[in-house]
Amino acid sequence: MAIIIYPLAKGSVHRDYRRLGFLLSGMRRDAATSIDKAIVFIDNFNRLIGARHYLLNVAIGLGLSPDEAASLIRAYHDVHTRPNDRKRLFNDFAKEDSRCRIILATVSRGMGMDFRNVKRVVQYGPIASGNLADLIQRFGEAAQDAETQSTAYFFPPYWYLDLLGLTKAEAGEAPSRNVTSKAKPAQRNYPKIVGAEDSGTESSISTLSSTVASIASGEIALPRVDPTLGQFGIINPKTWSEAEENYREKLQSEQPDIYGFVNASCFRKYMLQFLQQPEDDNLEGAKTVPTTKCCNACHNELGRLPRLPPKPPTDRAPKKGSVQWFALQEIDAFCDKQAEIIFASLNCRVKVPGGVLMPYKRQWKVANAFTAEATEHNISQLVEDVLQHIDLEERDRVGPALCEASPAMLRESRLNHQKHLADKRNEREAR
Structure with missing residues (x-):
């Protein structure tokens, strides 16, 4: 299982579900069942309904009738879904050729799911319990057979990630792009730059020294996360607002495992340490997981999603007198x-x-x-x-x-x- 973390950009954390559109990418009117099966967890019933409405509209825009879209994208809630409807929904979803390809759910514990052909699991937004064990349990709903290559996605708010911003103290030290400064950059754990491996030659050492000097002088900006491109894109970090710093302090004090997970240098290793498993083990058992299939902290191109579509205009009441x-x-x-x-x-x-x-x-x-x-x-x-x-x-x-x-x-x-x-x-x- 590949593990992908994408921050929800500022302004798209609440009631903006465009980031889920990738679940329908490549769908055709005559082959709706060709898209990968997915389970999407959203820990709020109203947001779950909003996300389903958004995906229904996308599916209809791609050529499906409203009835076809409704059978393709279903919703499950532990309180609002009747037991008979739950059983019918799960039995339908479990079929290999089922027209139901996406389930949006508010809970996973007690669902009794045993799906062997789910290739995507998504946690959209914060997990309500704040417990990393619950997040891992949800990830486990994908690819319950060892033969299926699956992907687990976590979409936390942008302020979960250290690399997306700076404290006021760090902002006073960190250089901005294309501005020469003798100030030393803030000491942070930055991701490895892909393709910048040291070959051991004299020229590579010289080049590396030159690069380090350029970074220190502010001529080259350090790599940061771009929420529109995915983990470890390149942008200028912004200074956290007072509200964002309060959110981050609360996250670090109340959900330290979640905070550590999203800011780890390898998401898989952090999960294994949390589960107290040997670091040379992995979530698939005895298989060796290559870097290119591990997580997007190890390989920043893994699971990269397309840019967000334009934000739809806000619904407005008609102008009085019109x-x-x-x-x-x-x-x-x-x-x-x-x-x-x-x-x-x-x-x-x-x-x-x-x-x-x-x-x-x-x-x-x-x-x-x-x-x-x-x-x-x-x-x-x-x-x-x-x-x-x-x-x-x-x-x-x-x-x-x-x-x-x-x-x-x-x-x-x-x-x-x-x-x-x-x-x-x-x-x-x-x-």
């Missing part, structure tokens, strides 16, 4: 009415808002389809296109009726918009 804003009022009223009908049939005496059937951010997306290009003939299709990217159950509850009502909503929204513009004109003239 056609889309008036459409949102119509959609909200429609969802309120649907909720009243559905919950009345269940003998519910409490008034339930429409946001229970369709969250307000989803309503924003539907309302934003009511553009100038929309007509009474195509608005139903435009709304249906938006609904294709939302939760399957949610779409089935309100989708058909909403598509049917959308032409009338478009007419009403434009009438209200015209009235709004007329009122504003009258106000200006009255002044």
Whole structure:
């Protein structure tokens, strides 16, 4: 098993799941089952659902239908997943030719998993217990047969890694790139530069001495981690903020094993020492693990992921007074009415808002389809296109009726918009 650690870059630690897109790389519409099976652990139910929605949208963008994407990417939670559903999910996932290729889960202990063909295990974000033993146990869900070459990924926040930043004291000593300085660099354990082996010749010794002198003078920057490229890329380190230093102090005091693991010169050796196994042993038993297949601390090209895709625009509510804003009022009223009908049939005496059937951010997306290009003939299709990217159950509850009502909503929204513009004109003239 190869061990890969990638820091989540600043600004992408919470509710940003683009780094998981690599799980679907190379997938084709006609060969969705060709992607490697993966188990992704996320220790927060809301983030797990958010990650699944992101992957579903990526899969749909690659040509799958919403139903195909939903069967490809599944979710498991120890509380929210019923026992019968759990058994069905695991049995399906265990099949070699199963359409279910990715499971997102919040826990591993007690799952009773025995999967022989899982090639990727991912811990996305911090592990809630802060226990390295739990992280290793999760890694063990991959390649439970000795014949399968697997990869374990850990995506901690960027401030877990020493190499990504400097304390204020170190920042005063460390030279910046391309700036000559006589200050001595801070004493840190930097990774070995690939290809810089000493051949033992006089010229190589001279070259090495020259390189060391250049580093000391600040003419050459030291290698640091680039979270967009992967472990041991080249960037300038930033000074830790006060909040980041507090996070790091808490990590070192409360989770020293996790902190030591992500900053080790070899992740595998650190794990073996933690498990109190001989250092010449390895996690695959008697096999010798070459450096190129050990971890990305030993070999920085191992498991390197592509650059992140551009961050999608943030969902925004329609601007007040626009056609889309008036459409949102119509959609909200429609969802309120649907909720009243559905919950009345269940003998519910409490008034339930429409946001229970369709969250307000989803309503924003539907309302934003009511553009100038929309007509009474195509608005139903435009709304249906938006609904294709939302939760399957949610779409089935309100989708058909909403598509049917959308032409009338478009007419009403434009009438209200015209009235709004007329009122504003009258106000200006009255002044």
